[in-house]
Amino acid sequence: MMPPLEVLCLTLDGDAGAAAAQLVAHDWAVTHAHTVPAAQRMLAHGNFHVGLMIAGATLGVPAASVESLVHASDATEWVALCEAQALESPEFRDLVLDCFFDQQVLPVDWNGLAVMLAHAQQRALLRQRRRSETRSHDALGMVGQGTVIARLRAEIRKVASTDAPVLIGGESGSGKELAARAIHQCSQRAAGPFVVVNCGAIAPSLIHSELFGHERGAFTGASSDRRGLIEAANGGTLFLDEIGDLPLDLQTNLLRFLQEKTIIRVGAVRNLKVDVRVVAASHVDLAEAVAVGRFREDLFYRLNVLSIDVQPLRRRMEDVPVLAEHFFQRCAATSRTRARGFSRQSMEAMQAHSWPGNVRELYNRVQRAVVMTDRRLIAPADLGLSMADNAIGVALNTARITAERDIICLTLNRVGRNITHAARELGVSRMTLYRLMDKHSITSDEPSRQPAPSWNAAPAPLRIAPSRVAGYGPST
Template sequence: MSARKILCLGLSEEATLVEDHLQRSGWVVVRCQDLPAARRLLALRRFDVALLVAGTGPRLDAADVAAMEACVHASSPTEWVALCGPGELESPAFRALILGSFFDYQVLPPEWRDLNRMLEHAEQRALLRNATIPPLSNGDTLGMVGQAEVMVKLRRQIRKVAETSAPVLICGESGSGKELAAQAIHVCSPRKGSPLVEVNCGAIAPSLIQSELFGYVRGAFTGATADRRGLIEAADGGTIFLDEVGDLPLELQANLLRFLQEKSIQRVGAVRSTAVDVRVIAASHIDLADAVAVGRFREDLFYRLNVLPIEVPPLRQRMEDVPLLAAHFLKICTAGQPHRVEGFSRQAVEAMAAHTWPGNVRELFNRVQRAVVMTEQRWIGAHDLGLQPADGTAGIDLDQARTAAERDVICRALMRVGSNITLAARELGVSRMTLYRLMDKHGIGNDPAVLAQRP
């Protein structure tokens, strides 16, 4: 991976101290001391992040702010962060510049940990805006985009279960990527050179499921003019993926159980069984244990399938992957086509971060695909994605904007971890007592239902 480069525009004496810290933190720092030099550098090289350090030096007057704004707008692929003295914020023009054109800001003296986190977030958003997020190799991602901890854990589980031939049961909400997980298991397994046959059990008419899965012999029923292999037999030596297995009728569940027990199938109308060597991966968006409890799914079949359980997390549990996925889908939707879409606007990024994604990854792909077709702008907006814009900051001062942002970040963190205070505090980088104090300050409870209703 290439080194992370940052442009540091130092307009005050604190710039040297900041530059030293950035270098110790792993950034390759390119420093300049005035706006003309910054514009020349930005014209020659690409920087994902730029840092303005404006502190104890001369105050930026209206002309300086206008020149700074022109510099920021001319470097649209770059995300800007500001380190500024309290006096700078007294200027309405400078406050408007920060609110309208900068990713974030911090008041001097620097809080190094917060600054590091701020710059990393700015870098990720710059990569999203440019749709050039460096993908991991297929060997690392197994075809599933995402760097969240839950996705790293999922890929680790997939590699483990792929080594065996025991049945796998994949659980997860609709649209979360269960099919991709099944494909990854097959590709990582010793059976990867043999067929992977995918069956959507909910998409086949009940009257046809038996013959589709197990095949039939000539004369078995009207229209059966020749022998035909079923989908299970077609997967001989490889893997069959039974998606939405919970939709199978009870009588077919008995036949599937017999196949799992005896490693053989019997075609419709046949008098003899046929041995097959097939690994079964099943998936369901419903809880099969609950289906067993109400008599909709056979208990013995459930235990046969649930040898190696895997759960694919919903998108709301890995919100940090939304920028990666959005950029990935944008590349897919624009590949090989003339287009003028360059990325996502600031409002679109904020709207995606605020959305709860009930349709998971499938919903995100559909929204990006629709936006690419329908937008008339170079940068996809929130309305192009069919999302409500996140609460804006127009008409409020910088302190109010920062308070609103702090409240919003706390609410989202609590929602992502199911209102677990310890996990939320760890994610936010504060102590539990500090988080309690902040929750009390903003009037935030830890009831998930209440959090989900917050604006």
């Protein structure tokens, strides 16, 4: 059952009473606003799926204020009513094209308007449903709905229940810091600080002081005592990002901290007790770094108590549409853009792209597209992607299907169409082979009753029905 249609009627010019009477006659709940600020206040306190702006021969207010109103009400679809003369203004035309679901010229065709508003409501409800689904996939702050991200969430919840060190592996841009934050938020330390240290971004001459702090007078410029980042994380979690870049001498000090849970500030003579859980991450293989002498073996084993691998985006392509929509909503909320989503071609191009820069690359491409596009639907070119990428993906998929079909045909011919023998050679069950034959429209005459072939006799020819694979006969 459709929810009642609530309309916010912003009357900038015209007879508000007559419009309200007609709207009420169509069983719509009408809320009136006569200024843009009033409409903004009502949107902040109400749930309107449809907004109706009534203007005259001119807008009467700055177009930028109306644009801000529309962009601030993402859950509302807007329809414009105006005099035909208003559409002669380029500014007004741009406003309607960029911000409104549809428009109608006065005098009002009430039957046509009723259909238009009903369509606007349907679109608003669809948009609301998409946002709620996106939020439901944002568990632990990690967007995705595939099996890979679900397994990662399960691993995070397990390691979060202890205080043991965690080592996170994964390519650059894959979301290692996000996983570390999720571990902290699920742990008993969630109320404590989460301190991030990028071990590769701090100057080697400063990193000791940055991590452990210093006492007044410890070196030139040390005019007062200063807590280090480890001490700042007391009671919470210390995230050591790219720990493979940590100098060897600092690795020794870090090992002592992990073993004794104490630190010594630069220039100090006494130990400080700290209660910190360490989560480390690296895009390089630390086991290999140990083998070549670039990372201490004892520190590696001290950190690698619990390990998690964050998979690259190319291994969880099913999450690309959800991630793209999540990033679009985030970027659109802070940008004045006319874009309302992605075109079908954009989604196909994103699904075909290999994403060498992982999730970070996807976010950067969406952010650029939101800012730079002049379209209502983001195109592949706005993302810096081409349809050629998609064509390669389609061709590869077709090649896989073709190869699968060919090997089944060759195997069946070689064993004289004996399903049992063919299934054994292919390493699948008889039922799976029957399913694959049906998938590729491969037929034979009672293949299960055929005897095993004599190696001195040529096998009977296999009859193949027209395939549904592109390039192999008519489609069905």
